[in-house]
Amino acid sequence: MGLNCGIVGLPNVGKSTIFSALTAAPAEVANYPFCTIDPNVGIVSVPDKRLDKIVQLIPTERVVPATFEFVDIAGLVAGASKGEGLGNRFLASIREVGVIAHVVRCFEDTDIVHVNNKIDPASDIETINIELALADLDTVSTRYAKQAKLNRLSKEAQKENEKVLPVLEKVKTCLEVGKPARSLNLNEDELAVVYDLHLITLKPVIYVCNVDEDGITEENGFVKVVRKIAEEENSDVIVICGKIESEISALETEADKRDFLEAIGLEESSLNGLVRLAYHTLGMRTFFTAGSDENRAWTFRSGFKAPQAAGVIHSDFEKGFIKAEVFNCEDLFFYKTEQKVKEAGKLRIEGKEYVVKDGDIMHFRFNV
Template sequence: MEAGIVGLPNVGKSTLFNALTSAGIASENYPFCTIEPNVGAVPVPDARLGTIQSFIKTEKTIPAVLQLVDIAGIVRGASEGEGLGNKFLSHIRTVDAILHVVRCFEDADIIHVDGQVDPIRDIETIDTELMLADLQSVESMLDKARRTARTGDKEGKQRVEVLEACQALLAEGKPVRSLSFDDATLSKMFKECQLLTAKQVLYVANVHEDDLTGEGPHVMKVRERAAAEGGAVVPVCASLESELAELDAEERIEMLESLGLDEPALALLARAAYELLGLQSYFTAGEKEIRAWTIPVGATAPQAAGVIHSDFERGFIRCETYSVADLEELHSEKAIRESGKMRVEGKEYVMQDSDVCHFLFNV
């Protein structure tokens, strides 16, 4: 699963990306300094890994990972080829969700492309370009679908229905992510369109060090905007997080304590992005490693097993599972088994967040 980081030039996208991935690449104060999208893997902080390790001793722990794509700054007119135009928009099309970085701090040394800081204007600039690009895509697909529908083709008629619904929303200046179809076929067709504004968005408010909790007027405007859309906001000081990423563990803890923080804001961001993508974790635990595995919410036990290896899904027999809470209560798998809380689940079992599993399979 991938999330793409988008925003106007000079809002702190690359600084944030580098801090998240500890890439250590210094970003310059120039528009379009990111020519190709950088891709990085970000561990998703999860205290449950430590909890499991406190009762099951192991050589290492491996967290879940979220893949991030740093997409170069979009400018007004990108949908018509301004800046690096549709090249950037095509990169967004391939990701599963969008992290929209919005500048919410004042700094005379960092030039804003529009001259002054206005987060709502910035959001609307990005949204407009994505909607215009979608409208172009929809109109192109609609012409083809209508020609097919005129031949009496049932699938063509259904595609016209989906595309016309998208076109109507976009023409009103609204993203299509609010659309949903009860019919499974129409829903599948909608997803296959890969429209930019169909993707879920998490707003990342890049704040100054004196507003780490995001209570300033700029951030409050973004919060209001997100609330109206049913979305969320994570305040992050990208420059501070970049500093924290370069420190060793002990120095990082000291700096966080001096700021009155429990953890880096990037930890909150990684978890929020994970949730945005509709993901959850289950765990495997043994002598060699304790590991968090990423699955979509609603995944079945065989699908979860397939994340480890396709053979596990193909030859799935059953899984033995318990929760992290069971381990906290009873302190060992032996005690869990003896208490009757070790459950045996079959192919229809829907995985729950915090499951710890042992899979049995035969290929």
């Protein structure tokens, strides 16, 4: 599974506008379907106020935030699972991402054509969910047919199929009614059975409600519809005004951006929330290294042990791992200096079995 987020949705819902604002780099945007053909890829910094605080307490020459990749994927239409529109290219692109940001149009604007000539978030979501389910159904049905034939070969194959076929049947039944495979809440053993199928509908989804300027401060009926659907799927929802975000991204200085946000009653760009949510939804967490030369945020997967985290910096760090000096950034924020953190007994020496925590500040000892 990719360590990135794919931005998907029907044509003309604002995907490319949001992508451009996220990356502050132009993506193809136009008032007609299929403007975006090949996926645009952008690397964005992960907003993290903790890194800002660390810099204040441990002055440094260089600051490097964590980064995350977003992919702007071509608009999907009904029939994509059978190759309609740019369906085949769309499906190939979306299989490669780790989490899906499903942009849903939640605003009225007669100047921007809707592919179905009406604003109906529930219908838009259903269109995409059905197409993705149908694509996965083809994959699962093919595997099921091949797996069932193995029963003829040996008793061992029959025994294996007693475990495999019920799981495939369970997923197949779900997809046949247009429901995403993630709605089944499969356990670890069941997920292992379908792991190599790379099912699109098993990927976590964040619904991104693209609203107009009024919708950013007062929730409209379209957003409420999306929230209800997301709640049933156990998915997250975030509300963004693509138009406002594009205006913010065009401003040259951080001071100008802060003034703009303050004028419209926002503490920060809504896109910051999307970046953080996508990052955490994918199980990404952050540890820090800090010193006079550089303060840096490093990305690791939740559950990593100390040597694996060391390997994020360099493979030699993991191979030659000895120990890690660790304290959490919250201890630094409380005690204000590294020396006082040490005096309070909050600095620890951890070994190979230490499970790294989000917000840890680490220094690795290694020998290669």
